[in-house]
Amino acid sequence: MVHQHFMLVPPLSVAENLMLGAESTFGPGVLDLERVRRRVRELSSNYGLPVDRTRWCATCRWGVQQRVEILKALYRQARVLILDEPTAVLTPQEALDLFRVMSALRTEQNTSIVFITHKLHEVFEVADRIVVLRQGKVVGSLRPTEATEESLAAMMVGRPVLLRVDKEPARPGEVALRLRDLQVLSDRGLLAVNDLSLEVRSGEILGIAGVQGNGQTELVEALTGLRTPIAGTIELLVAMSRAPRHVSWSTLARRTSRGPPEAWPGTELPRRGQPGAAQLRPTAVRAWVVHRARGDSALCAALTQEFDIRTRSVRQLASTLSGGNQQKVIVCPRVHAQGARAHRRAAYAWR
Numbered sequence: 001m002v003h004q005h006f007m008l009v010p011p012l013s014v015a016e017n018l019m020l021g022a023e024s025t026f027g028p029g030v031l032d033l034e035r036v037r038r039r040v041r042e043l044s045s046n047y048g049l050p051v052d053r054t055r056w057c058a059t060c061r062w063g064v065q066q067r068v069e070i071l072k073a074l075y076r077q078a079r080v081l082i083l084d085e086p087t088a089v090l091t092p093q094e095a096l097d098l099f100r101v102m103s104a105l106r107t108e109q110n111t112s113i114v115f116i117t118h119k120l121h122e123v124f125e126v127a128d129r130i131v132v133l134r135q136g137k138v139v140g141s142l143r144p145t146e147a148t149e150e151s152l153a154a155m156m157v158g159r160p161v162l163l164r165v166d167k168e169p170a171r172p173g174e175v176a177l178r179l180r181d182l183q184v185l186s187d188r189g190l191l192a193v194n195d196l197s198l199e200v201r202s203g204e205i206l207g208i209a210g211v212q213g214n215g216q217t218e219l220v221e222a223l224t225g226l227r228t229p230i231a232g233t234i235e236l237l238v239a240m241s242r243a244p245r246h247v248s249w250s251t252l253a254r255r256t257s258r259g260p261p262e263a264w265p266g267t268e269l270p271r272r273g274q275p276g277a278a279q280l281r282p283t284a285v286r287a288w289v290v291h292r293a294r295g296d297s298a299l300c301a302a303l304t305q306e307f308d309i310r311t312r313s314v315r316q317l318a319s320t321l322s323g324g325n326q327q328k329v330i331v332c333p334r335v336h337a338q339g340a341r342a343h344r345r346a347a348y349a350w351r
Helices: 013-018 033-045 060-075 091-110 120-126 148-155 216-222 273-277 296-306 323-336 340-348
Strands: 080-084 113-115 130-134 136-144 175-185 191-201 229-235
Touching: 013 033, 013 060, 033 060, 033 091, 060 091, 091 113, 091 120, 113 120, 120 148, 130 148, 130 229, 191 216, 191 229
Parallel strands: 080 113
Antiparallel strands: 130 136, 175 191, 175 229
């Protein structure tokens, strides 16, 4: 299986990652790295998956890391290959290269491939047979010639789906967030955000596009105070009538001290604690301690139902939810905010 989030060991080389768990040795337990490198070279050549065998995986870009994951499976002579949303981190050209490799594996090596994706055009491009799952159950099995994007979308969600967004033109207001010449380093010490300047106005949606690994994670972490920029400024206008507040090097607590928090950490806390945290009534906080028995469960149950958060229980850990459901957990307290004072008290209580 090639997971959506790669299962490689960053400090190990490509060859070492490939042999991990299936080591080649000679003599008294000595690793035969040269034999592994020869095998990697052979697989890379046969399947058109070029990789540097000696390079550390931590320094490989996302497309190369995915090749390493596929080579790991081929190194173990896998006959069935499961790819979990493999194009989520790839550029369009890298995705085309992956489809070419998949086609070669199917036709030349008779490999069976399970391709998991929610990008409908990819399904029609690569699949010989399509199986649609909804809430853990098979709701349809058909061939690409028997389906359309509209029919597949309807099967996926259980109702007809409009595959385009009809919306009125935005009416942007004053600037709410301004970045000037922002520079942010990645975990590897490389420049991930390079002299970025932009403005976000009230009443508009600003889209930032990019394949994973091109700086968007570092940008979000800099905006939320989880990563310190090395240059540039971040200006936050909490109240439009006031002067902008420079928060470039402020902590998350200081950035949210004059307004509602946009995201809650707590991935190791039960999900139950998070929707209520943004809306706790004064009766639920005493001496800076959250009393969960005071209406918290009822509030979370109501929000879970209203936002269709798929969970076994309001006590389930947020870290065990799917990505889409985690996003709902973050959004729903913001939508149901009942004033900055309650937000601030809840934020300090959770700290």
